[in-house]
Amino acid sequence: MINLKDRVIGVVMGGTSAEREVSMASGKAVAEALRALGYSVRELVVDAGVADQLREARIDLAFLCLHGGWGEDGRAQALCEMLRIAYTGSGVLASALAMNKAQTKSIFIQNQIPTPAYCPALSRAFVFDTMKFRPPIVIKPTAEGSTVGISIVRREEEFEAAIQKARAFDETPMAEEYIEGRDLTVGVLSGQALGVVEMTPRSGFYDYQAKYTPGETEYIAPAKLPPEMTEKVRGLAAKAYSVLGCKGGARVDFRLEAERGPLALEVNTIPGMTKLSLLPKSAAVTGMSFEELCENMLRSAVEAR
Numbered sequence: 001m002i003n004l005k006d007r008v009i010g011v012v013m014g015g016t017s018a019e020r021e022v023s024m025a026s027g028k029a030v031a032e033a034l035r036a037l038g039y040s041v042r043e044l045v046v047d048a049g050v051a052d053q054l055r056e057a058r059i060d061l062a063f064l065c066l067h068g069g070w071g072e073d074g075r076a077q078a079l080c081e082m083l084r085i086a087y088t089g090s091g092v093l094a095s096a097l098a099m100n101k102a103q104t105k106s107i108f109i110q111n112q113i114p115t116p117a118y119c120p121a122l123s124r125a126f127v128f129d130t131m132k133f134r135p136p137i138v139i140k141p142t143a144e145g146s147t148v149g150i151s152i153v154r155r156e157e158e159f160e161a162a163i164q165k166a167r168a169f170d171e172t173p174m175a176e177e178y179i180e181g182r183d184l185t186v187g188v189l190s191g192q193a194l195g196v197v198e199m200t201p202r203s204g205f206y207d208y209q210a211k212y213t214p215g216e217t218e219y220i221a222p223a224k225l226p227p228e229m230t231e232k233v234r235g236l237a238a239k240a241y242s243v244l245g246c247k248g249g250a251r252v253d254f255r256l257e258a259e260r261g262p263l264a265l266e267v268n269t270i271p272g273m274t275k276l277s278l279l280p281k282s283a284a285v286t287g288m289s290f291e292e293l294c295e296n297m298l299r300s301a302v303e304a305r
Helices: 020-036 050-057 075-082 092-099 101-110 124-130 156-167 208-212 227-244 278-285 290-303
Strands: 008-014 040-046 061-064 118-120 137-140 151-153 174-177 182-189 192-201 217-220 249-257 261-268
Touching: 008 020, 008 050, 020 040, 020 290, 040 050, 050 075, 061 075, 061 290, 075 092, 092 101, 092 227, 092 261, 101 118, 101 227, 101 261, 118 124, 124 156, 137 156, 151 156, 182 227, 182 278, 182 290, 192 227, 192 278, 227 249, 227 261, 249 278, 249 290, 278 290
Parallel strands: 008 040, 008 061
Antiparallel strands: 118 174, 137 151, 137 174, 182 192, 182 249, 192 217, 249 261
């Protein structure tokens, strides 16, 4: 086993995306966990000058806790490769594909992974007349995380306001079939699916406020599902991770509909990493502590490449 405790680990957090605050919380939690395990850790709070910041940091390995924007879409990963710094998580291509929800869903469809119907939200006429979508539908940025900029359109008249909200984060938002059902998520670590977690938001919609406001969501870990459904969801999570070419730790989100079963929504290649985040909750279902999860993710950065 490779000894990483004689190397300098840079926990990279911050960034310039709408998820900077979440990234900071993840990075602080990971840094604390790795220090408790005896690793030499430097906390790197980066911004638009990330190239120079990484070059000057003198680290041996980057534990990436950047969410959204160029932190999760392959650009930070490409920068690490150019600087010859090993890093946690998926590589350049998998990161870029997973960050683009339309590309992700296209790959799901090619590989028989059930997913809600979708189309580019080019205009109200295109979505409702040409593509024949009917409310309710979801309007969301194609490449953003933490449900930033997302809306549920329950009447056609609400379309324009939803598009303007999404375009604040993305030039080409997408429209997606709204699925009435249960919110589930599954962590995947080095190809192995972890536990299934259910999220039950008080508002009925698992949006940014429900995710990050204490008391707004109940988390059930493990999710109360029949054993065969648990294994089906875990199998689909591992398959989604695999077909995108992911590495390290990731998280796959689902909507469970009564008739069609689990429908895959997206893959998060750098999921939240506070002790209350979903990937740690999924790992805890299997008996893995937060510290063990961080260490396993760190080791995968070296062993998987």
